[in-house]
Amino acid sequence: MRIDIEDLHVAYAGRTVVSGARLVAAEGEITGLVGPNGSGKSTLLRTVYRHLRPVAGRVLLAGSDIRELSPARSARHVAALPQERGSEFELTVREVVAMGRTPYKRAFTGDDAADRDIVARALADVGMADAAGRRFTALSGGERQRVLLARAFAQDPDVLVLDEPTNHLDVRHQVELLALLRAQRRTTLVSLHDLNAAASVCDRLHVLHAGTVVASGPPREVITPGLMAEVFGVRAAVVDHPLTGDPLIAFDHRAPAGDGTAPALEANTAG
Numbered sequence: 001m002r003i004d005i006e007d008l009h010v011a012y013a014g015r016t017v018v019s020g021a022r023l024v025a026a027e028g029e030i031t032g033l034v035g036p037n038g039s040g041k042s043t044l045l046r047t048v049y050r051h052l053r054p055v056a057g058r059v060l061l062a063g064s065d066i067r068e069l070s071p072a073r074s075a076r077h078v079a080a081l082p083q084e085r086g087s088e089f090e091l092t093v094r095e096v097v098a099m100g101r102t103p104y105k106r107a108f109t110g111d112d113a114a115d116r117d118i119v120a121r122a123l124a125d126v127g128m129a130d131a132a133g134r135r136f137t138a139l140s141g142g143e144r145q146r147v148l149l150a151r152a153f154a155q156d157p158d159v160l161v162l163d164e165p166t167n168h169l170d171v172r173h174q175v176e177l178l179a180l181l182r183a184q185r186r187t188t189l190v191s192l193h194d195l196n197a198a199a200s201v202c203d204r205l206h207v208l209h210a211g212t213v214v215a216s217g218p219p220r221e222v223i224t225p226g227l228m229a230e231v232f233g234v235r236a237a238v239v240d241h242p243l244t245g246d247p248l249i250a251f252d253h254r255a256p257a258g259d260g261t262a263p264a265l266e267a268n269t270a271g
């Protein structure tokens with residue numbers, strides 16, 4: 001199923017933070033959302049998993065406005081890894097992942113063998129099978145992140161909406177997660193801060209800047225030194241990755257772009 005975001009405007013208490021965003025997450029592709037802090041990535045994703053209602057514009061799931069689907073129906077199609085956390089605190093890892101099966105159940109029905117299989121597979125996929133009986137709150141940040149991803153996988157959705165899924169993960173678990181997303185071939189809309197990871201795994205990228213999509217396309221077309229300077233305020237060269245051939249952004253960690261786009265650091269040097 002594809003997602004179409006049409007002329008989306010989203011505001012908090014009257015302050016517009018996403019204005020006129022348009023993008024498509026194509027069926028079976030990984031669509032990446034990148035942009036500086038506060039550019040509106042989480043806000044845009046929240047409208048897709050129905051945590052926020054847009055002021056104007058629409059989110060279409062396979063051509064239908066997601067606001068017109070029942071919550072259970074949309075939860076069977078769209079699973080999210082949000083930044084905000086729910087109330088999974090006193091549960092075991094297995095119970096947290098089993099919550100992903102809720103949209104498929106009538107009230108007061110328990111898990112059947114098929115549900116248990118799906119939960120076990122989801123836990124194995126994120127490398128957390130051995131932790132099934134542990135309390136969720138006793139896990140590290142990265143382990144929790146992997147369990148919450150397993151919950152999204154257990155929902156068996158057509159569309160995955162992932163807000164910074166590699167947060168807290170060590171590099172090996174980042175690589176494994178991104179490889180898993182590629183292997184699943186679900187429609188995936190994902191925000192990522194790691195631009196090199198985004199350039200490697202995403203079929204298409206959308207760059208958000210101050211609530212507006214300022215560039216869209218395959219990573220090789222979108223990721224340029226000019227965009228790195230204008231949108232992110234950093235100096236960078238874009239080269240071919242020596243192992244994969246993907247675009248590799250080599251950042252200049254010694255100095256920001258000298259065009260006034262990094263005011264905090266400039267203020268430091270001026271002082």
Ligand SMILES: Nc1ncnc2c1ncn2[C@@H]1O[C@H](COP(=O)(O)OP(=O)(O)OP(=O)(O)O)[C@@H](O)[C@H]1O
Pocket residue numbers: 012017035036037038039040041042043044
């Ligand atoms: N719950 C909220 N209430 C009010 N303002 C909010 C809320 N959440 C986000 N904002 C504001 O909306 C703007 C966009 O924030 P958002 O979290 O969508 O950005 P982001 O691109 O995901 O940022 P980051 O990369 O830092 O996670 C920011 O100015 C932020 O301060």
